[in-house]
Each structure stands twice: as structure tokens, then as C-alpha cells.
Amino acid sequence: MNNVSDILKLADQAQSEQIEAVLATVVHTQGSAYRKAGAMMLICADGRSAGMISGGCLEPHIIKKAFWLTRQGPVVQVYQTGDDNYDSAKHESWTENDEADNEDLDNDYFDSELELNFGIGCNGRVHVLFERLATALPLLQSLKQVRQTGKPQNVATLVRYQLSGCQNQAQASHYQNQSRNYQSSGRIESEPPIGLHVDLDQSAITKETVYFNQVSEPVKNNPILNKAVSTLSSEHYAQNKAQFVTLQGLRDNQLQHRVQTQWLVRRLQPQIKLLICGAGNDVMPLVTLAKMQDWHVTVIDSRSHYATRSRFMQADKVLCLPLQDKDTLIELSRNAAVAVMSHSLTQDRARLKVLFAHPPAYLGQLGPKYRTERLINEITEAYDGNVAKLQPGIAKLQYPIGYKLGGEGPEALALGIMAQMNAVMHEVDLSTVDSGNITSKQPTHRSQVDSSQAANARFEVFN
Incomplete structure (x- = not known):
């Protein structure tokens, strides 16, 4: 858990x-x-x-x-x-x-x-x-929505709000006592509470601060807070990882003091998607490892006796998908990590033909190198369109799939596959990793499936 x-x-x-x-x-x-x-x-x-x-x-x-x-x-x-x-x-x-x-x-x-x-x-x-x-629930609900829609969201959480323009604590206390909005609790009514969550995306669109929490009118009208949110919305702090941001010297011209605010700025991301084309027994440990990483896992196979829920209880989806259903395959593989491992030439050929033309974020093929090269040749020779359209997907293909980390059996295979997919999907520069005989290049981001960058995601794992 x-x-x-x-x-x-x-x-x-x-x-x-x-x-x-x-x-x-x-x-x-x-x-x-x-x-x-x-x-x-x-x-x-x-x-x-x-x-x-x-x-x-x-x-x-x-x-x-x-x-x-x-x-x-x-x-x-x-x-x-x-x-x-x-x-x-x-x-x-x-x-x-x-x-x-x-x-x-x-x-x-x-x-x-x-x-x-x-x-x-x-x-x-x-x-x-x-x-x-009760305070955190709106943020958690937004995170759930991000996972359902697949659309990321930028949010900011207020961690600190402190006067910084007063010469000493006595002056700060004097300021608070003179304020008409000073409450008996010791907090100025317009001062935002710690833990206030802000929707940066909607704030950028509406040009007004949009909160997840219920806040009072004085807090809504706080000029320092609104200026801070405007700065956070425009600077795009949260890209791929959370950041701790300090905004110094924000000035309230009416009350003549400065405030320091500190924020946790993060980008709520949807789950990483894994599509496994094939539903053999060796897929089971790969599903288990992916779910341990909190990935969204879909298993497809055109053979109904393989693609059953009882065989893959941990997977989010198990589909008996006909080889002719190209549209569903394209949708399932968009911005996903895809492992082709059906142990069937017919199945692999049909899936790869579609995936080459519509490359996912990661694409790997199980099996020896000569088998995959045979499939590539057959697909390109029989392709009735512009073969150049297939090149970005072919360049992205990892074969044999995964890293050779040692060990035998489906579990060792799944570990090597998961290691390679995890590196690509998290944008790890593997040239900085001490990985023995593994040669690597900078992978591309899962949301940027650009043919001009496809070659950069290529990993030469085996000779």
C-alpha cells in the first residue's frame, strides 16, 4: 500500500x-x-x-x-x-x-x-x-481526475507566509495589533492558511486565483497572494518534478510591508500506461512489476483463451482485441510503453505494422534479433504506403526487449524489460548510469512522440 x-x-x-x-x-x-x-x-x-x-x-x-x-x-x-x-x-x-x-x-x-x-x-x-x-480532499480528487482523463495539472501548495518587511518582531506584532482584520487566533484575516492549494492552470486561464479549498473573501482579495499565484502560473515551475519555490519581497502597497511566501509546486501526472501485446504466462510477472510501480496496465491478445481476466487479475484492462482493430490499438498505445510479446509471428507482425506507423513512447519486441529483423523486412516489403512513414517507429524499436541483467525465466526477463521501460518513461539519461555493458542515449519524453527525436530513444542493449 x-x-x-x-x-x-x-x-x-x-x-x-x-x-x-x-x-x-x-x-x-x-x-x-x-x-x-x-x-x-x-x-x-x-x-x-x-x-x-x-x-x-x-x-x-x-x-x-x-x-x-x-x-x-x-x-x-x-x-x-x-x-x-x-x-x-x-x-x-x-x-x-x-x-x-x-x-x-x-x-x-x-x-x-x-x-x-x-x-x-x-x-x-x-x-x-x-x-x-477535509482540507486535502479537493487536491486528491483532482489527482484522481488527472488519472481518469490522462491530462496533467499544475498545482501549488502554500507552505509558508511570513512578514519580511518589519525590522523586528515587536514591529510585526504592532502591525498585527493595529490591523482591523486581526483575529483573536493571532492570524490576520486576510492571511492565507498553510496548506492552501491553488489550481495554477485555471489561474493562468482566468487571470484570477483559483483555489481547491474554500477560502474567505479577505484571503481571496489578498493582493500579495494573488501576485504570488500569478507569478507561479506564468513561470511554469512544475514541469516533470515537484519544486520548492520561495518568492521574496512581495509588497503590499496599502499596508507597507513585505511578505515571503514558499510553495510546493508540482505537476499532477496521469499514470504511466503500459500496453502488453500478448497474454502468455511470461506476461504475468511483467504485469506484477508494473503494478508495483503504479502503472496503468492493459493486456491484449486476439486469442480469447489467453486474454482472460482470471489470468491477469492485477491488470487494469484485459482485452481480446482482433488483429484488424487498428483504431483501438492506436488509442491504447498513445504515449504508452508497449511490449510486443505474443510468441506469434502473425500477432506480432500485425501489431508492429500499426505501431511502426504510430510509434508509442516506448516500443519493445520480445525474441531473438533475427526474428525481429525478419518481421521488420516483411512489414516494410508488404507495406502499401510510404515506407518512410514507418521509419520513426522502427528506429524506436528495442529488440530484443529489455536489459540483460542476469538470471533466467519470466521473472528475470520481466525485470530487464521493466528496467528499460522505466528509464525511458522517466527520461533517465542512461549515459550517466553505471550499467556495465549497456550503451545508451538520452530517451525521449513519453508525451513527445516526435519522429525527429525517435532515434534518441534507441538503446543498443545486445550485440
């Missing part, structure tokens, strides 16, 4: 069963950290949990403290993972900006327990936002 699908499923269960829950999200890391910004974990009051924000070392404390930490609303807690004698301020891998971001943090930024040192020896810091499910 460690991936996003598990978190969404548990959130639905908690909501339907009216069980309180807390969402913990990594908003910033410094030094070494097992999980990076954007990692999430959901903790239910009945003891159930899903997701991970570390390698397992922080989770027991988080499960124990999550509800107490959020007793007064969302809060950010900082965890230090150095050893007992570790001086975090002197760690050379942290930038000066990282250190400056954490100087003189007030209790609005993290809990009064301050920074907790777990003595793990990883020498890093993990900043975690805790919020109750």
Missing part, C-alpha cells in the same frame, strides 16, 4: 466510512532524502495507512503524531536524518539558500517540537506538511 493509487483508494474509504484522516506530504528536502518533494502518506484514525514519505524510518512517528500535530490546522514539521552529533548547518551539500530558508522560522511554519533528529545517518532534512483529509 505504498503508491498513489493506494492513497486515493484509502481516502475514498475514509470518506465513505466517515473516518478522520491526515495527509502527510513532503514539501522540501535538503541533503540526502529517501523520498523527494511531492511524496505523500495518508494516515487514518483507525490505524490504516497508505503511502510512504521515507524509507520507513519516519513513518512510525508520523502515524503516532499526525492527528496531534494537526489539532489546530495544517502544519509543517521538519525532520533531521543526521546522526546524533550531526551539525546540519555545516553540511556542504546544502546551499546557502537552503540554510537561509530555515532561519528564524516561527511556529506557523512548523510545530513547537521544532526540528526532530532521528539519528539515521542520512544527513538531510525532510519538511513535511500535515493536513486533515
Whole structure:
């Protein structure tokens, strides 16, 4: 229960069963950290949990403290993972900006327990936002919608909102006490709460701040907040990974003070799609590994006795797809990783003919090299159109599919296939990876199936 699908499923269960829950999200890391910004974990009051924000070392404390930490609303807690004698301020891998971001943090930024040192020896810091499910639910629902529609969405979460234009704390307190909107809780009415989630895509379209959460009119009209959101919407911070963004010196001309805001900016991505053409027994471990990575898996075969739900219970879809149904194959393979492994020349030939003309993000063919070259020759010789149209797909084809990592049997094969597909779909530059005899080039992004870049996704794995 460690991936996003598990978190969404548990959130639905908690909501339907009216069980309180807390969402913990990594908003910033410094030094070494097992999980990076954007990692999430959901903790239910009945003891159930899903997701991970570390390698397992922080989770027991988080499960124990999550509800107490959020007793007064969302809060950010900082965890230090150095050893007992570790001086975090002197760690050379942290930038000066990282250190400056954490100087003189007030209790609005993290809990009064301050920074907790777990003595793990990883020498890093993990900043975690805790919020109750009622606050986080609109964001989780948007994430679910992204997965259903396949359309990514840019969002920003407010992590810190702090006065920075006052000379000292006394002046800041004087400003707050003089404000007509100052509330008894100690927060200015127009000051946005930590954990506020903003839809950057809609904000960019409407030129107005669009929130996931319900917010008061004073917060909606906060000029500093609106300016910050406008900046985040126009700068396109979140492309492929979450970023921690600090906006300095935003000025409220009416109240004559400056505010520093800090945000977790991320791009909610749909699941990576895997299409497996073939439903033999050796496909089963590949389905299992892909689902462990939280991929959306579809298995197709034209043979009805192979393509059955009972054989592939973990797959999201199992289809008996006729070889003549080109339109469905094109739709299923769009921006997907595709593994052709039917052990049938007829099936592979029909699938490859379509996939060469409409190349997916990744394309791999099982079997010896001479077999695949025979298929390529047969397809190009019999093609009744412009053969040049097939070249981008042929150039992208990985054959034999996967990396030769050692071992035998379907499980070892699945591991090698999954390693290669995972590298391409996550845009890993394998020239920087110590991979022995594997020669590689920079892969292309799964959403950019451009023929001019297809050759860059080619991996020469075997001789």
C-alpha cells in the first residue's frame, strides 16, 4: 500500500466510512532524502495507512503524531536524518539558500517540537506538511481526475507566509495589533492558511486565483497572494518534478510591508500506461512489476483463451482485441510503453505494422534479433504506403526487449524489460548510469512522440 493509487483508494474509504484522516506530504528536502518533494502518506484514525514519505524510518512517528500535530490546522514539521552529533548547518551539500530558508522560522511554519533528529545517518532534512483529509480532499480528487482523463495539472501548495518587511518582531506584532482584520487566533484575516492549494492552470486561464479549498473573501482579495499565484502560473515551475519555490519581497502597497511566501509546486501526472501485446504466462510477472510501480496496465491478445481476466487479475484492462482493430490499438498505445510479446509471428507482425506507423513512447519486441529483423523486412516489403512513414517507429524499436541483467525465466526477463521501460518513461539519461555493458542515449519524453527525436530513444542493449 505504498503508491498513489493506494492513497486515493484509502481516502475514498475514509470518506465513505466517515473516518478522520491526515495527509502527510513532503514539501522540501535538503541533503540526502529517501523520498523527494511531492511524496505523500495518508494516515487514518483507525490505524490504516497508505503511502510512504521515507524509507520507513519516519513513518512510525508520523502515524503516532499526525492527528496531534494537526489539532489546530495544517502544519509543517521538519525532520533531521543526521546522526546524533550531526551539525546540519555545516553540511556542504546544502546551499546557502537552503540554510537561509530555515532561519528564524516561527511556529506557523512548523510545530513547537521544532526540528526532530532521528539519528539515521542520512544527513538531510525532510519538511513535511500535515493536513486533515477535509482540507486535502479537493487536491486528491483532482489527482484522481488527472488519472481518469490522462491530462496533467499544475498545482501549488502554500507552505509558508511570513512578514519580511518589519525590522523586528515587536514591529510585526504592532502591525498585527493595529490591523482591523486581526483575529483573536493571532492570524490576520486576510492571511492565507498553510496548506492552501491553488489550481495554477485555471489561474493562468482566468487571470484570477483559483483555489481547491474554500477560502474567505479577505484571503481571496489578498493582493500579495494573488501576485504570488500569478507569478507561479506564468513561470511554469512544475514541469516533470515537484519544486520548492520561495518568492521574496512581495509588497503590499496599502499596508507597507513585505511578505515571503514558499510553495510546493508540482505537476499532477496521469499514470504511466503500459500496453502488453500478448497474454502468455511470461506476461504475468511483467504485469506484477508494473503494478508495483503504479502503472496503468492493459493486456491484449486476439486469442480469447489467453486474454482472460482470471489470468491477469492485477491488470487494469484485459482485452481480446482482433488483429484488424487498428483504431483501438492506436488509442491504447498513445504515449504508452508497449511490449510486443505474443510468441506469434502473425500477432506480432500485425501489431508492429500499426505501431511502426504510430510509434508509442516506448516500443519493445520480445525474441531473438533475427526474428525481429525478419518481421521488420516483411512489414516494410508488404507495406502499401510510404515506407518512410514507418521509419520513426522502427528506429524506436528495442529488440530484443529489455536489459540483460542476469538470471533466467519470466521473472528475470520481466525485470530487464521493466528496467528499460522505466528509464525511458522517466527520461533517465542512461549515459550517466553505471550499467556495465549497456550503451545508451538520452530517451525521449513519453508525451513527445516526435519522429525527429525517435532515434534518441534507441538503446543498443545486445550485440
